[in-house]
Amino acid sequence: MTTRRAFVAGGLCGCAMHGAAQAERIRPAAMQALVAPGYRPVDADERGMWHSVARLEEELASSNLRLDAPQMQRYVEGVIVRLLGERARETRVYIVHDPDFNAAMFPNGMMIVQTGLLARIRDEAQLAAVLGHECGHYLRRHSLQRWRDYRRKTGIMAFVGAGTRIVAGVSLSVGVDPRGWIDIANSINTALVCSIRQFSRESEREADAFGVRLIEQAGYPPDAAAEVWRHYVEERRASARARDKRYRDKARSATSTHPPTAERMLDLTASARELEAASAPPRLYDDGRDAWRAVVAPLRAGLLDEQIKLNDPGASLYLVNALAQDGWDGTLRYCEGEAYRLRDEPGDAARAGWAYAQAVTLDDAPPEAWRANGYALLNAGDADRGRQSLARYLARKPDATDAAMVRFALAQ
Incomplete structure (x- = not known):
């Protein structure tokens, strides 16, 4: 069975065989769109x-x-307009609940943006870097190339079956269909999913080069692409460490369609420097961090909750701390506490309690932080302050689904 995580790796990654000579970098200026308006x-x-x-x-x-x-829908659409200009009129954006870090663009202009991507982005330039990469696939018609390749290798019957379902990664608790969009696409046509998520090595390298060019032309710092990739790899390393596993760069496999991490980082950085040097007069870049933080703030608690419920504490704690480089807030402290609570290793109850206590001192703490702080205090034997915190939770969210249960706890 093909795993969801395998598809995710395809969204940001392209490559040379382990031990083989590094392929020559594709220069962004050489990329020409094959899709006209x-x-x-x-x-x-x-x-x-x-x-x-x-x-x-x-x-x-x-x-x-x-x-x-x-x-957020309008915001993401605005980024697409900056990247594609006139061609953006033929695109439609669908933001879907899926905690994995990914996006995908289809040959008819439909783009899917997953909430796991929004959870990890620190500024508008990083968002543009991922979307620009997907636009690169679209403008170079890579999905059609892959579709035809798949057909040659598997035969025409691959295009008519419902296909194998893929285990969905979205929690039922967020109130959405337990299937992900990949599951739905697979039920329609398995070859479609393979064509969108498994590009060739050359296609991925082209999309990288085209994406950097698109974001630079749009006025974003072109090194945002390398920065996004660096954070993704570091998150996977943190996840592996937390599971006592050795991180392996699967892109170094002879069968991988993705470039080895070191090679890819070098290529993205070199392309960024090349575009900056060629800009005349020198372009003033804006990463759009303030605008991004304003639009994502109301959604961040929910976005991070999807990730934390995957119970991958290494990845969750890395993500929270990476976002906190721009400053801790009530949402991040609360999510830090939740990651420790779910990890439940020796000492994590105290770590979670400390994070909850810090969260409720901040004005932007979500109501759930008061509930978590209340139960942590009760478990620590501080009944009076625990009840006060639970009461504040109810005052902030009187229509909470667990309000009756909290009132019962207060009555004891």
């Missing part, structure tokens, strides 16, 4: 792919997988 499919292969994508889009348009956040 108003482009439509021209042959049976393309029409078949577009038909499957249209079915997926119909499913997503009415699905409760979609994030109900109009302001």
